[in-house]
Amino acid sequence: MSQRQTIAELGAALRDGSTSSRELTERYLARIAALDERLNSFITVTGEQALAAADAADARLAAGNGGPLTGIPLAHKDIFCTSGVLTTCGSRMLENFESPYDAAVVERLAAAGMVMLGKTNMDEFAMGSSNETSFFGPVMNPWDTDRTPGGSSGGSAAAVAAGLAPVATGTDTGGSIRQPAALTGITGFKPTYGRVSRYGMIAFASSLDQAGTLTLTAEDAALMMQAMAGFDARDSTCAQASVPDYRAALSASLEGKRIGVPKEFFDGGLDAVHTQRLRDAFAVMESLGAVIEEISLPNLGASVPTYYIVAPAECSSNLSRFDGVRFGYRHEHATDLETLYKRTRKDGFGSEVKRRIMTGTYVLSAGYYDAYYLQAQKARQLIAEDFSRCFERVDIIAGPTTPTPAFRLGEKLDDPLQMYLNDIFTIGVNLAGLPGLSTPCGFVDELPVGLQLIGPQFGEATVLNFAHQYQSRTDWHLREPPLAEEVAD
Amino acid sequence: MRFLMALTKEDVEHIAHLARLEVSDDEIAEYVAKLSGIIDFVAQLGELDTSAVEPMAHPLDMGQRLREDSVTEQDQRQALQRNAADVDDGYYIVPRVID
Numbered sequence: 036m037s038q039r040q041t042i043a044e045l046g047a048a049l050r051d052g053s054t055s056s057r058e059l060t061e062r063y064l065a066r067i068a069a070l071d072e073r074l075n076s077f078i079t080v081t082g083e084q085a086l087a088a089a090d091a092a093d094a095r096l097a098a099g100n101g102g103p104l105t106g107i108p109l110a111h112k113d114i115f116c117t118s119g120v121l122t123t124c125g126s127r128m129l130e131n132f133e134s135p136y137d138a139a140v141v142e143r144l145a146a147a148g149m150v151m152l153g154k155t156n157m158d159e160f161a162m163g164s165s166n167e168t169s170f171f172g173p174v175m176n177p178w179d180t181d182r183t184p185g186g187s188s189g190g191s192a193a194a195v196a197a198g199l200a201p202v203a204t205g206t207d208t209g210g211s212i213r214q215p216a217a218l219t220g221i222t223g224f225k226p227t228y229g230r231v232s233r234y235g236m237i238a239f240a241s242s243l244d245q246a247g248t249l250t251l252t253a254e255d256a257a258l259m260m261q262a263m264a265g266f267d268a269r270d271s272t273c274a275q276a277s278v279p280d281y282r283a284a285l286s287a288s289l290e291g292k293r294i295g296v297p298k299e300f301f302d303g304g305l306d307a308v309h310t311q312r313l314r315d316a317f318a319v320m321e322s323l324g325a326v327i328e329e330i331s332l333p334n335l336g337a338s339v340p341t342y343y344i345v346a347p348a349e350c351s352s353n354l355s356r357f358d359g360v361r362f363g364y365r366h367e368h369a370t371d372l373e374t375l376y377k378r379t380r381k382d383g384f385g386s387e388v389k390r391r392i393m394t395g396t397y398v399l400s401a402g403y404y405d406a407y408y409l410q411a412q413k414a415r416q417l418i419a420e421d422f423s424r425c426f427e428r429v430d431i432i433a434g435p436t437t438p439t440p441a442f443r444l445g446e447k448l449d450d451p452l453q454m455y456l457n458d459i460f461t462i463g464v465n466l467a468g469l470p471g472l473s474t475p476c477g478f479v480d481e482l483p484v485g486l487q488l489i490g491p492q493f494g495e496a497t498v499l500n501f502a503h504q505y506q507s508r509t510d511w512h513l514r515e516p517p518l519a520e521e522v523a524d
Numbered sequence: 525m526r527f528l529m530a531l532t533k534e535d536v537e538h539i540a541h542l543a544r545l546e547v548s549d550d551e552i553a554e555y556v557a558k559l560s561g562i563i564d565f566v567a568q569l570g571e572l573d574t575s576a577v578e579p580m581a582h583p584l585d586m587g588q589r590l591r592e593d594s595v596t597e598q599d600q601r602q603a604l605q606r607n608a609a610d611v612d613d614g615y616y617i618v619p620r621v622i623d
Binding site: 132133227228242243268271272274337340343344355358359360361363370371372373374375376377378380381389390392394396398400406407409411413414415417451452466467468 | 531535536539540542543544545546547555558559561562563565566567568569570572574577578579580581582583584586588589591600603604605606607608609610616618619620621
């Protein structure tokens with residue numbers, strides 16, 4: 036029997052009194068204790084705090100003050116600062132870091148009454164597409180533990196797919212929510228840039244980073260987004276746009292709605308079975324009344340090189356704060372300040388992070404800035420304009436989330452370019468600041484693959500509506516790995 | 525325009541210094557190979573015609589928000605310094621900078 040339940044189901048059971056937050060929290064903690072040694076999806080488990088928060092949620096529910104998220108357990112990606120609990124960002128640099136404050140996302144979800152089970156594993160500083168760059172070891176895919184769950188939010192994805200948490204937060208800079216969601220068969224949602232506050236979310240590439248969710252359904256993503264979205268003065272790029280009722284938007288009909296399918300998404304690379312899974316998904320959308328139209332994103336090919344200039348450039352700038360002086364790891368043997376910086380950073384960062392710092396430093400350095408960084412920001416403008424042009428004609432853009440299902444652990448680790456090319460379908464969305472969602476749409480070689488839905492800026496409600504309607508006609512999002520059926524004793 | 529990039533050992537040492545990263549000889553050799561591959565890959569953007577394009581300044585085309593010039597932060601020195609490796613009397617301690 037399935038051990039996975041949605042927020043909507045758990046919330047109903049909490050409100051009608053058939054379960055308590057303490058009971059749920061104990062059950063998920065027991066599942067983590069029994070099953071996570073096979074996944075390594077958590078870096079820190081916060082059992083004691085979770086039970087205290089669960090009791091507080093139960094009191095709130097008993098007093099009739101509970102909301103839709105009150106008493107629901109969740110896991111936070113270890114990139115969100117949590118006071119009183121370690122925040123490592125998957126790095127040796129922050130192995131012992133305890134934030135003096137909570138991230139805005141953590142604060143908002145705690146205020147809604149959610150119960151934090153722990154902090155999930157991730158690629159170091161969110162730099163990776165396989166969760167193998169974590170200082171705390173790789174995460175295993177619950178569908179096949181010889182394979183990666185994707186990354187960088189790999190721990191969050193694996194935990195939700197295996198039923199170790201009903202929901203987890205994630206961050207998406209180039210696909211880090213949508214790609215692991217696709218590879219583990221769950222729903223991953225990244226909202227518009229600036230929709231959710233980045234305050235307290237450790238920065239990788241500040242013009243691309245955005246917080247989102249890994250859930251079992253689009254409905255759960257809507258429930259989470261309702262609490263997470265909104266203005267926060269502490270993030271200078273947080274949008275002041277009002278927050279619509281996402282859940283109410285889920286039930287809108289797709290009759291006459293237009294779905295654009297970029298022809299470049301199918302220009303090669305995707306295998307025949309994978310292509311067929313997507314064609315099947317488009318047919319479901321058509322049966323719901325939507326109209327499929329071919330569109331073009333002519334600069335799609337430029338998105339990978341553009342991203343791998345912009346993101347490393349911003350990373351090299353953001354990560355310059357790790358100097359061994361104010362927080363984080365410090366090298367013990369240095370007799371002068373410059374050596375202290377250099378040795379701290381040599382030992383504190385892993386190889387992929389250092390590779391990106393080096394790349395970013397190079398493209399920003401004197402004599403190269405115009406050829407690389409400035410050219411990339413121009414290419415980025417072209418990529419964003421391609422999307423805007425399409426959204427004059429269509430309501431949503433649909434295509435694959437990833438080029439392949441989950442690859443084997445170690446398969447691409449020594450070849451950074453192969454790893455980077457894996458992001459081809461997801462990074463344009465970040466470069467253009469758009470909302471994007473991945474929902475399961477079937478299997479290739481017995482492994483789940485995702486359908487990606489992309490909306491215009493602040494089109495979260497539209498994306499969630501399409502995903503929910505698709506999930507109401509299909510059951511791919513209900514398929515689960517055998518691990519999710521195991522009962523913890 | 526296609527500028528094929530191959531980094532030299534000296535380039536790598538220079539970048540590592542700018543990034544304040546100590547690199548061993550083995551690492552230098554690896555960076556020469558892998559960074560050259562990455563730089564060469566991203567350099568293909570040089571072929572894209574962007575002569576009529578303004579570079580993107582902000583993904584939402586939003587200006588910088590301003591606020592009143594008033595104190596909003598409280599003193600949290602003690603809480604913030606708890607994460608430092610070495611502090612003394614409210615100061616961060618580093619190796620001697622001036623002889």
